Amino acid sequence: MVLNMEKHKRQAILGKAREWIGANGFSEFTMSKLAKFCGIAKGTLYNYFDNKEDLMVKVVEDRVAEIHHEVEEILGGSQEPEGKLRSMIRQGLAFYRDNLDLLMLYANEVKIADCKFPSSATAHGRFLREHLEWFMNRFEQLLSDMGVKRERRLLAYFFHETMKNLMSFNMLSGRELDIDRDADLLYSFYFHGVEAFQ
């Protein structure tokens, strides 16, 4: 019961946190603001989360679990490889559309610096890198199925980043996301390169 209630409240807080970050950006995020936004006391947050880092990990955690699940469904399904690739793209675009803050998190927190000096890495940054690792491992298999012979890991990474790049491009240039059009574009670019646009 209590645990249940606890879980509920925890989830409610996380939802609010996402909402806030999505609306106001990441660097302005503070515990006070979150508490006020949730309509609870600052101290209460610390009953549910060890600290800000912990909360930030949890903010990401379940949505990353969600991706894991969706990716598993697509890659473990019975479509042709190309169909899977297209599905991956559509799912990725839809996901980032609904979780724009994660895009920012990725941009800001999956830091190269953390690789050189892991001690200074943030917990949520580490978490995101672990997910990236998992994703690349998983995606390499698809590339293998598609007959890709070399550099599968790099290409897996490119896939992950290129999708974010498209979202970033849209944001930076004020272009609207159109999943049908943009999924096609991405597929063409990723599979055939610039050549496809000649």
Added chain:
Amino acid sequence: MVLNMEKHKRQAILGKAREWIGANGFSEFTMSKLAKFCGIAKGTLYNYFDNKEDLMVKVVEDRVAEIHHEVEEILGGSQEPEGKLRSMIRQGLAFYRDNLDLLMLYANEVKIADCKFPSSATAHGRFLREHLEWFMNRFEQLLSDMGVKRERRLLAYFFHETMKNLMSFNMLSGRELDIDRDADLLYSFYFHGVEAFQ
């Protein structure tokens, strides 16, 4: 002479700043830490730079000028379009190899958040975005020369990002940069897509 000394010290501080940022990431960067890292007093920094923002812009400024110059040389040269593309890749890789901290700056400071919340944008972030704008404008011409009919702006952005992606990938996975090999890889991926690796 004195001016020379001033310039020297200014450059020395900027060098140290780059070193620090390269090693520890951007968001942890403070004036106190830099002062200590330089072995000078906090106040001294303010004899050379108006404020933190100013210093951070200066950290980027001259090297961006350097890129501008090199890019102009390649794109304004007499090579075939494909030759130019290859040269751009080699130049870009070499540049990032020598200026690894700029990679982080880009990752951390060309923020999507700043497009949604421009008020919170930093001066050096704006500076980098302006450079990006310039680069894309310039690169679109090459794509046009290569006969690319559609989505040239997006593809220009992809070029810029893909190069950084390769560098990031190397860092994240501990892979060594090999300009010959990696330039070929990038050319293949960018021009022909994943297909080229089948």
Added chain:
Amino acid sequence: MVLNMEKHKRQAILGKAREWIGANGFSEFTMSKLAKFCGIAKGTLYNYFDNKEDLMVKVVEDRVAEIHHEVEEILGGSQEPEGKLRSMIRQGLAFYRDNLDLLMLYANEVKIADCKFPSSATAHGRFLREHLEWFMNRFEQLLSDMGVKRERRLLAYFFHETMKNLMSFNMLSGRELDIDRDADLLYSFYFHGVEAFQ
């Protein structure tokens, strides 16, 4: 209740601030010193006041409201003009006796400089000047009732200042305030000038 406690502490801090300023003057006043003087942490001050300016305005605000009220009562009453003038003097002296720090605030913060350089004016300085304005407007009426034909505004200002001058004189020369005696003195000087002392 809680609000009550809050208000209490807020008032306690303001009281301490007045005490400190009364004892040490205004230009030396800092948030650190106040915090230490209150025996609380620096950050705590910011739980009660937005910033130093805000605190300094609040230091003055309620007591100025008090003067407003008392002045209205006297000037709006049914005494003869001369009676009103005498009452004003007694009230003013009593007020400054009980709020010596305000004397310093006036001396230091209703700055002539702020008129020449309004950009550098402080919020509490502006506040005090607005009160002065109000007072002069109000007092001009009394002078009119007394049959004063010319220079009423200047004379209103002289009234305000002369009262402060007496207080300052007492402080500077170690003379004790004696309201009966000093009210008479002021009345004589203000109404009849030096002549009255011949």
Added chain:
Amino acid sequence: MVLNMEKHKRQAILGKAREWIGANGFSEFTMSKLAKFCGIAKGTLYNYFDNKEDLMVKVVEDRVAEIHHEVEEILGGSQEPEGKLRSMIRQGLAFYRDNLDLLMLYANEVKIADCKFPSSATAHGRFLREHLEWFMNRFEQLLSDMGVKRERRLLAYFFHETMKNLMSFNMLSGRELDIDRDADLLYSFYFHGVEAFQ
């Protein structure tokens, strides 16, 4: 020779300091700004003055000497007392017109607080208070000559302050100083009080 040069430069710096303070107000005054305004190095200032306090005393010193001299001339002259009083007023108004910064200095630095806590007093504040003391002593004699029987010291103080009050009033209300008119006004007020304006 050298001493002469030294004295010359010292005076030049003091002149510049007055000019700066008169133009920009007192609270913004810093050694760096003065050095730049003089076109010399910061360190040079310290060859001529022990510290900022010392410089600020010297800024006042000679002009106060000037007043001393003028006051002596008037009070020691052969005019009738009333003539002397009128001369004092005209001389005072002219002096403050030409040395507006001293008005600010008086307002800000002859602090009541310094009487209660002399340890925190500034050197130039002390200097100004000493001058005030001298002035009051000197002026009391005139009042005596005019047949003033009581409260001569207080009235001397009032004289000093009232003159400043008129200047302040002009500044605060944007009124222009007109020495003929304002000297008459002051004489009437000081000698006959408000009564004279009925």
Added chain:
DNA sequence: CATGAATGAGTATTCATTCAT
């Protein structure tokens, strides 16, 4: 003497975290 780079203590302010209620 003149210089001006270097200093460091000091200023206002923020914010993650704790703890008595």
Added chain:
DNA sequence: CATGAATGAATACTCATTCAT
């Protein structure tokens, strides 16, 4: 469990003063 007042270390920045050249 919930609260929110209190904390204090940290941040960017200033400026009177010193001292090697």
